Amino acid sequence: MTDYGVRHVAIIMDGNGRWAKRRGWPRLxxxxxxxxxxxxxxREAPDLGIRYMTIYAFSTENWKRSLIEVLGLMKMFRFMIRREADALATEGVNLRFIGDRSRLDPALRETMDAIEARTKTNTRLTLAVAINYGGRDELRRAAAQLALDCAEGRIAAEDIDDEALAARLDTVGMPDPDLVIRTSGETRIxxxxxxxxxxxxxxxxxxxxxxxxxxELTDILARFSGRERRFGGVQP
Known part of the structure; x- marks a missing residue:
């Protein structure tokens, strides 16, 4: 195993539709x-020292796409989760989902719940799949939960700090990402x-x-390993 000092990699998997369009195929x-x-x-991530991976599968904004594409994606998510359940469990992957599930089809939510329960004790790799996820929406939901907890006396307003907010995010229990990769040439987060x-x-x-x-992932990790991360500090 080669360890590049990256515990958590997050990936914005962009370019699927363009890849298909260039070949004259449907976006799905x-x-x-x-x-x-x-x-x-x-499959290869743990051998590169990665212990957590978060992938952006479907954003809160992706509902604006065509109905055919959205329905096709939801069907594909359920099919892939069910098809890969055995392999993920065998390979030691802890699969979890982040995002607002309330808008998702009940059958898909049931499938998600089942594989989360099945793989929750696995420790080789934690794979978080973001479905109906948006960073602003996540913060809004966390703030609403904090407000409710304050109103019901579970926390005092003066005790709200970074840790209190982080404990109400979808990624609770996971370290922050060390590295975010976006494919397809776009430079937005x-x-x-x-x-x-x-x-x-x-x-x-x-x-x-x-x-x-x-x-390519290995090359990116190698470049990462040469960077100096100061987290707002000054080099002595």
Whole structure:
């Protein structure tokens, strides 16, 4: 195993639709190809020293896409989760989901709950899949929970600090990401892990997600290992 000093990698998997369009295929074909790449990356991640990985599968803004694409993605999510359940459990992956589940189909939510329960004791890799997730929405929900906890006497307003807010985020129990990767050449963070990635390093690659390989991930990790992270401090 090669350890590059990265515990948590977060990935904005962009470019599936463009990958398919360049080949004259429907956008969902790109999403299916992208899902296959996730499997390859997840399988190799622990051997690169990664213990946590968060992937951006569907944002709160993605509902604006065509109904055909949205319904196709939801169907694909459920199919992939059910198909990969045995492999994830065997390979020691703890699968969890972040985001607001209230808008998701009940059958999909049931599938998500089942695999979370099945894999919750696995420790080789924690894989967080962001579905109907947005950083601002997550902060809004956390703030609402804090307000409710204050109103009901579970916490005093003067005791609200970074830890209190973080304990009400979807990623509770996970370390903040060390590195955020975005594929496809875009250089936006797109409302992803707004709180958690405050001090993360970023890498933007022109590669479309379906073409992203373990080799490219390894190259990015190697570059990361040469960076100096000061977290707001000054080099002596």
């Amino acid at each position: 074909a790109g999403h299916r190809k992208g899902a296959e790449q996730i499997k390859k990356i997840v 797109s409302n992803f892990l707004s709180w958690q990635a405050a001090y993360a390093e970023y890498e933007f690659t022109e590669t479309l997600w379906p073409d992203f390989t373990v080799e």
